[in-house]
Amino acid sequence: MTKEAEHTIDVVKLTKRYGNLLAVDDISFTVGKGEVFALLGPNGAGKTTTVEIMETIRIPTSGKVRLLGMDVTKKKRKIVPRIGVLPQGFSSFDRITVRETLHYYSRLFNCRNTDIDGLIELANLREKSNEQFNTLSGGLKQRLGIAIAIVNNPEVVFLDEPTTGLDPRARRQVWDVLLGLKKKGKTVFLTTHYMEEAELLADTVAIIFKGRIVAIGSPEELIESNANYLTLTLQSVDEKVFETVQKMGFEPVNANHTNIKICVEHPDDVQKILNTLKDFGAAFLSMDVRKPNLEEVFLKLTGAAIGEDLAGEVSQ
Numbered sequence: 001m002t003k004e005a006e007h008t009i010d011v012v013k014l015t016k017r018y019g020n021l022l023a024v025d026d027i028s029f030t031v032g033k034g035e036v037f038a039l040l041g042p043n044g045a046g047k048t049t050t051v052e053i054m055e056t057i058r059i060p061t062s063g064k065v066r067l068l069g070m071d072v073t074k075k076k077r078k079i080v081p082r083i084g085v086l087p088q089g090f091s092s093f094d095r096i097t098v099r100e101t102l103h104y105y106s107r108l109f110n111c112r113n114t115d116i117d118g119l120i121e122l123a124n125l126r127e128k129s130n131e132q133f134n135t136l137s138g139g140l141k142q143r144l145g146i147a148i149a150i151v152n153n154p155e156v157v158f159l160d161e162p163t164t165g166l167d168p169r170a171r172r173q174v175w176d177v178l179l180g181l182k183k184k185g186k187t188v189f190l191t192t193h194y195m196e197e198a199e200l201l202a203d204t205v206a207i208i209f210k211g212r213i214v215a216i217g218s219p220e221e222l223i224e225s226n227a228n229y230l231t232l233t234l235q236s237v238d239e240k241v242f243e244t245v246q247k248m249g250f251e252p253v254n255a256n257h258t259n260i261k262i263c264v265e266h267p268d269d270v271q272k273i274l275n276t277l278k279d280f281g282a283a284f285l286s287m288d289v290r291k292p293n294l295e296e297v298f299l300k301l302t303g304a305a306i307g308e309d310l311a312g313e314v315s316q
Contacts, residue, residue: 007066008033008156008187009054014063016049023049025211026063031204036178036188038202040195040294046211047191048088051158054189055085068155081109084154088161090145094134098125098144101133102151109152122180123147124173139170146177156187163197175200195294205294209302219294226300227292232262232270240282248276 009031016024024046031037039047052058054065056076065072067079092101099116106114120129123143128136136144142162149157162178163171171194178201181188192198198205199219206216215222234241236258245252245262250273252260264270270289277284 007031008035008068009037009189010064010066011050011054012064012066014050014053014065015061016046016053016058017061022211024053024060027208027211027213028063029206029213029216031187031189033187034185035203036182036190036201038190038192038198038205039208040192040198040205040298041208042193045208047193047208048160050208051160051189051191055083055158056080081152082155084149084152084157086142086145086149086157086159086162088164090142090148092133092141092144092148095132097130097132098136099129101144102147105148105151111152114151114153119147119151122150122184123177137170139166139173142166142170142174143177146174146181150181150186154186156189157181158189160191161193162190163192163194171197195298199294207298207301214301215297222294222297223292226297229263229265229292230267230270231290231292232264232273233259233288233290234262234284235259235287236285238283240280241277241284244277244280244282245273248273 007030009029011027011029014024014027015022027046027050029037039050041047049058053060054067054072056072056079059073068082070079072079093104096104098120102114102116102119106116120126123146125140125143125147128140133141133144146157146159146162149159159178163174166174175197178188178190182201188201190198190201202219204217205219205222206213207222208214215226217225233255237260242252242254242260245260250262250264250269252262255261262273264273274287
C-alpha cells in the first residue's frame with residue numbers, strides 16, 4: 001500500500017509566511033481515513049492558515065500537502081468536490097428557510113440526489129426546517145452550517161472553530177452533530193481552542209503554538225506522557241493543613257484563601273496525605289481528586305492559557 005493511500009491527509013514540512021510573520025513553521029502530520037483530527041491552539045497560533053492551505057484556499061510558502069493522494073497546489077479542481085468546509089463566522093441568506101438553504105447549496109454544488117431530510121435529521125433541525133435563517137440561534141446556525149458542509153457527501157470535512165461564541169448548551173448540541181459525522185465514517189479535520197471539545201471528539205490531537213506543533217497523539221497519550229499526576233484539592237482548610245502537607249515533602253498551592261491544591265504522582269499518596277492530616281488534627285471540609293486534562297497539558301507545553309491571543313500575531 002502506498003503512503004498516499006494510507007493517509008487521507010499528508011502534511012510534510014509545511015511553512016507559510018506573511019511578510020515577516022511566520023504563521024506556520026515547518027509542521028508535519030498525517031490524518032487517517034475516518035479519523036477525527038483536532039488541531040488545538042490559541043488564536044493566532046496558525047490553525048486557520050494550516051486548514052486553508054489544505055482546503056486549497058492558500059498557497060504554502062514551502063512544504064507539501066497531499067489530500068486524498070493529491071497535491072493541493074496542483075489538483076484543486078479534483079479535490080474541491082470531494083471535501084466539505086465550515087469556515088469561521090459561517091452565515092447564509094437571512095430570509096430563506098433551513099430546508100430551502102440546503103436545497104440551494106445542493107443545486108449550487110451540482111449535487112444530485114442529495115438527501116435533504118437526512119441532512120436535517122443529522123443536524124437535528126427537523127423542528128426548525130421551515131424557519132428562516134435569520135431567526136435561528138447561533139447554535140442552530142452552526143448545525144445548519146455543518147449540514148451544508150456535507151451537502152455534497154464529501155470524504156473529508158473541515159470545521160474551523162465550529163463552536164466559537166456559543167453557550168455551553170449550544171456547544172454540546174453541535175458536538176452531537178459532529179459525533180454523528182464520526183459515526184458516518186467521515187474524515188473530520190477540526191480546529192478549536194476548546195480543550196473539552198478536542199478531548200471528547202478527537203482520535204488524534206495536535207497542539208500548535210506560535211506556528212509549530214509542540215505535541216501530537218491521542219488525548220489519552222498526551223495526558224499520560226505530559227501530565228501523569230493527580231490533583232488533590234482540599235477545600236476550607238485550616239492553617240495546619242498547608243504546613244502539614246508541606247512537611248510531608250509535597251508542594252501545596254493556595255487556590256484561594258481557604259483551599260489548596262496538591263499534585264501527587266501516585267494514587268497512594270492521596271491516602272497518605274489524608275491519613276497524616278487526620279493524625280495531626282488538621283481539618284478540612286471537603287476534598288476532590290482529579291486526573292489532569294488537555295488544558296493542563298497545554299499549559300505545561302506552552303506556558304500560556306488556551307484562551308489567550310498570541311501578542312503580535314494575526315488571527316491565522
